Amino acid sequence: MIMKLLSGDHPRSKTLSIVLLLIVFGLLFAPFLFPGTRSLDTAARICIFIVLVASYDLLLGYTGVVSFAHTMFFGIGAYGTALALTNMGASYAAIALGTVCGALAAGLFAFMIALFSLRVKAIFFAMMTLAVASAFLVLVSQLSWITGGEDGLSYRIPREMTTAYKLVQDKFLNVRINGKLITYYVIFFSSLSLFLILLRIVNSPFGRVLQAIRENAFRAEAIGYKVVHYSSVATVLSAVIAALSGSLIAIWLRYTGPATTLSMDIMVDILLMIVIGGMGSMYGAVIGVVLFLITQSYLQNLLGILQESLGSLPIVSEVVSPERWLLWLGILFICSIYWFPKGVVGRIRGG
Amino acid sequence: MSNSLIKPRIERPPLSQILIGKTPLFLVPLLMLIGLLAIGSGSTWLTLTAAGLAMGMMIFIMASGLTVIFGLMDVINFGHGAFISLGAFAGFTILGLLGGWIESPSIALNLGAILLAVAFAMLVTGLAGYGFERLIVKPVYGEHLKQILVTMGGLVVTQQLIYVIWGPDEIVLARPTALQGSFVIFEAAIEKYRVLAIAIGLALFAAMRLVLSKTRIGLLVRAGVQNGEMVEALGYPIQKLFLVVFMAGCALAGLGGVMWGIYQETITAHMGAEVMISVFIVVIIGGLGSIEGCFIGAMLVGLLTNYTGFLVPKLSLISTILLMGIVLMWRPQGLYPVVKTH
């Protein structure tokens, strides 16, 4: 049963299986294990980012295509839902319509970009997506009468999904069963389903062709697979799923702005997550996201302690300043590309 | 063997074909003309055109290195923007130290300060380019996917290092006194600094063409862009040549960074990554690897940005993306596709 859900993609390592199980159970029972608004927020972000990063891996790790437009698709999904909720009011119909429209728009947009630039070199595609995504970001920030500009959009979601709505009057295991909790589970199960769908995709015959293309595009073409068709479909699928995860973040935050969805910083985070977690494995996305978010907070603490003990040295104390956590993750990122291109998952599997 | 048997045969293309081959050259005046028609006012147009050309020159300086580096070794440095920022910070450090020179009304002292700042910035970025090539680029030659990722990682790390050295805040510095204000020509105000930028850009373009056509290293670069393997088979180590070109490209990025910084009067660690969007658009429009294409592409992007910036301010960046789309529909490899003979 479980193998069927995982589409036969076994984690292939005892340690990895245990870690994954811990993460899944941790997220499933997050509201009860780690009570508090901030923990719940982190848990929801982890769920959403796992889908976002895994959908990116479909492109990067499985198809060997580098795109810098993934946050753009994430943003399109988020803005789709946000715009619908803003203009139609807090209704389920708005959520549904916004989500569907966002996903369709992202798919269409991805299809156009793929048509334009997938025929040529990988480098070209990367540059092209970077330019388009940045222009999109600027456009969204400037069309303030539609998108709220830099300030973004704040909106309400249906009452049943907010803290104001209480399903049960009494606390259960010391946790209030309210709308926020329901929303969390909506996000958890949506993310889980999307993740399982991604697993199904990469383990389907289609996914195997993608991997063949990544290994040797020339040979795949020679065998008779239309490389451009397959990578276009992969681009579109990955964009649609990114847009769906964008809708999830729009619902969770009840706010959508350039900084939370479209920013290049998020794109860099996604890259760091998937490369450190392990490209070419959906589980790499899970590990990468969790590791990144944990490191982000703990590394800052660690660096803070280091800085205090090294306080007197001028440059050194700057290098270990808590704000410079990205410096260290960046170095780790470069090292992983050189020395363990399969990331943490590859390491755990002992490959 | 008689000469007549191997009579020279020149294939002269018909005039129409020569004109088609040269059409990219006419795009710049064409765009200027369209701009004039759309804007209407001659003096406004002149101001915008000067601004556009100045911006184009600065983008050209930053982009030229990137495109030659690609042509020679099939390497696109996504961290190129880091050198733009690094150059700006290095240059501003010198300008900061020479505060008296900048505030002096003497144009000689002003230019002297800029010259020193540029020299220092190019030195710093050139040397940083050496380290970047050896540590970041060289280990992943020929592997595009890793190359894109690892140079992106290099960008993040370099930006963070700029924070470490210069602190997290932006640096603001007024333009040198003699370069503030504008000339007035035909009732059009043209900022003095833009004239300087155009002059430097043109001089650099001319110098680059001279180096590429008259020096041995220039010949090797042009040959290497076409067929690196043959350059090696003639006995020239292309890796060394590439390292030199990479350093030169980074130094040019540094030069562009200082100029851009003085133009904006504010610098941040992210400025390079932001300008890189225009730089990428320019090299795609021009044809990856082509200096001439890069120059024309930069002029087009500079002019278009300023024209649309005036006409429909919110669409200026999108308009350059549209331009890129149109150019690619017309010539999928850019205006001047580089002919690889291997």
Add this chain to the structure above:
Amino acid sequence: MSDPLLTLRGVHTHIGPYHILQGVDLEVPRGGVTVLLGRNGAGKTTTLRTIMGLWQVREGLIQFDGAQIHQETTPVIAQREIAFVPEDMGIFTDLTVHENMLLAARSGVLEEERLSWIFGLFPPLKTFWHSAAGVLSGGQKQMLAVARAIVEPRKLILIDEPTKGLAPAIINAMVVALKELKEMQTTILLVEQNFSMASAVGDTVAVMDDGRIVYKGDMCELAADAALQERLMGLSLEAHQ
């Protein structure tokens, strides 16, 4: 005859997943033309490219003028005075004929006397001296490719099928050029499928098949021995007859 200028011993070369050279043994004696014959895909081009260091030697050794060169990089090998005329000619089409020649002259200067000799061999190069090499016809490009290899004296010249797809008149020019080089005691390793060209200039011959040398001997013996020719032709040249 003294020791050979170039020796290959059991050379294996892989290109990607394909095992192309499967133990090539070859000697190129000093001061003569050695012709490498064989059908398409026998590994002739790969042999030349392996000597130049453009493919890596997986196993075996290559000795040139007393030094082992199979671990060296292409530029170092070329600096040992080996010139290479690749199958695709490797012309820099954006550069002028003059600039192409200038790069081939590693000293940086073109010697007047040698240049007029080259112009005598290949007159079109003089005509198009300042034109972009891209406007040359196929035969003229081939002339330029050979001219580049002989712009300065070299110890060994590797030439990959200089007559491929060329008109008879230009083939004649090539034959004349190679014969004059022979008189100057230049050593040449020539890959050729045109047997009349091969027999006109060749001193020694080696025939390749399936990544190995299957015959070695004197060109005149092979040219005179119809039965041997027949056997080798049947083996390796029949596709071109």
